[in-house]
Amino acid sequence: MSPAVLPSHKAAVLYGQKDLRIEHRTAFPPQRGHAQVQLIATGLCGSDLHYYQHGRNGDFALRAPLVLGHESAGVVTALGPGVKNLKVGQRVAIEAGINCATCNYCKTGRYNLCKDLRFASSAKTFPHLDGTLQDRMSHPAHLLHPLPDNCTFDHGALAEPLSVIIHSSRRASLAPGQSVLVFGAGTIGLLACLYAKAHGASHVVAVDINPARLDFALANSFCDAVHCLAPAERPKGSEEQLRRASETAASVLEAFKHQQGFDLVYECTGAEPCIQMAIHVAALGGTVMLIGMGTRSTTLPLSAAATREVDVLGSFRYANTYPQALAMLAEGKLEGVEKLVTHRFGLDETRRAFEMMGKGVDEQGQMVIKVVIGTGEQ
Known part of the structure; x- marks a missing residue:
């Protein structure tokens, strides 16, 4: 019997300064404690742009090809062994940092300071941890936060920068x-x-x-x-x-x-x-x-x-913020927040999106604030 052929998915992969390629990668099943997510919306941020334009963000330089993106929301498509807190079809926001859970910082609730924290789309650690500018990805289930019914996928993506605040x-x-x-x-x-x-x-x-x-x-x-x-x-x-x-x-x-x-x-x-x-x-x-x-x-x-x-x-990133961020977005406490998303692109158009971000205006001269990459589904 021939082995089963694993499905593939697309990813926007950065190889160096302005060297962004759309690739097909194997979509492996999620491992224990992880879930696979179909990415619907990913917001681009300043750190993504720095990596694209310069191949580095401050002290953190690319040492291998890297998938950017960390402000994301999507739909659970598969569960790894042992995952009980999610179900297939559930809408989730993705918290991008994976901490060790055993150091003193993690145990005292300051896991953003964990020395072994790996952050999706950051070149700080090596091997790098790929980010969310792809069709599908697997991520620890406890870092996938259910979206309230009246939160859009855009809201889920905005929960990440809101968490910073x-x-x-x-x-x-x-x-x-x-x-x-x-x-x-x-x-x-x-x-x-x-x-x-x-x-x-x-x-x-x-x-x-x-x-x-x-x-x-x-x-x-x-x-x-x-x-x-x-x-x-x-x-x-x-x-x-x-x-x-x-x-x-x-x-x-x-x-x-x-x-x-x-x-x-x-x-x-x-x-x-x-x-x-x-x-x-x-x-x-x-x-x-x-x-x-x-x-x-x-x-x-x-x-x-x-x-x-x-x-x-x-202040560095965030810890224990996603529940409050999603609750505020669901309850409409941030009036007009959806207006921050000014432009949308498909995954294949990621290079064009970064070039527009760098200019600060689109081809019609309209101001760019937040660019979202994804399907456009809400």
Whole structure:
């Protein structure tokens, strides 16, 4: 008897800088404790774009072909041995990080800091763990979160970047009545605005260099006010950088008529000038939450942070956030969140999607915020 022929599926595989190939791969049955998922929607994020454009994301460079994508939702198509919490046909959102479950970080609920964590689509660990830009994939069943009935697959994909905001907001102790400033009006920044409003922030404002994104945020009530920074040449020398950051921060506070500063500042750009300004626009005793991953080494006005008792906190991915993210999306607490998805492409068009993301506008000149790769099924 001839051996059974295993089915194949398509995957968008990155071999190097802008070397993206659509390949057919064998769809192996899921192993014990895993389930196979048909991917319906995958959102592209900034880290995916960095890998596509440069073959690396910060310190993490490709060492082997890698499937990108980690903001995803789909349908369970097969169960591995021992899986009891799912059923075939169930709609799920995929949590992309696989932790060891045995270290102290995992045991105390901070599994995002697990030293052995492998994150789908990240080149940090080797062998790399393939991401979700493929037709089907197998993944640990306990990291597949059932979608509520009134959540779309887009919602399931957005649960991943929303989880970033939930985790950072928990660390920053976001509370009702606080004033909030957000640097960056991309997907993460806009979700920070929506999340702060949903949690009773008294005043939410956004700052960016892209007027179209700020117009979008204001027109769709993601925030209460916006301010557009003029792009400027990088000052020479750290002292000049810090002086300009202080002056620009003062002009931002003046523009918002909020000279006392903001209780919580989300820094979602990773750009050094914004990180520097964040300390100055925070109120006395306020908090700066660093979310954006950009500049690897930054000169900070630490004396200003210390004398004004501004807490500067870092945040890395998320832990134990998916249930809250999906509940908020299902209950409609983030009004207008679906508008973040501005463009859709099929898997075969992934290269075109990345090229458009890099430009920031489509062929008609329309702004790009969140691109979703998938079937379009909801």
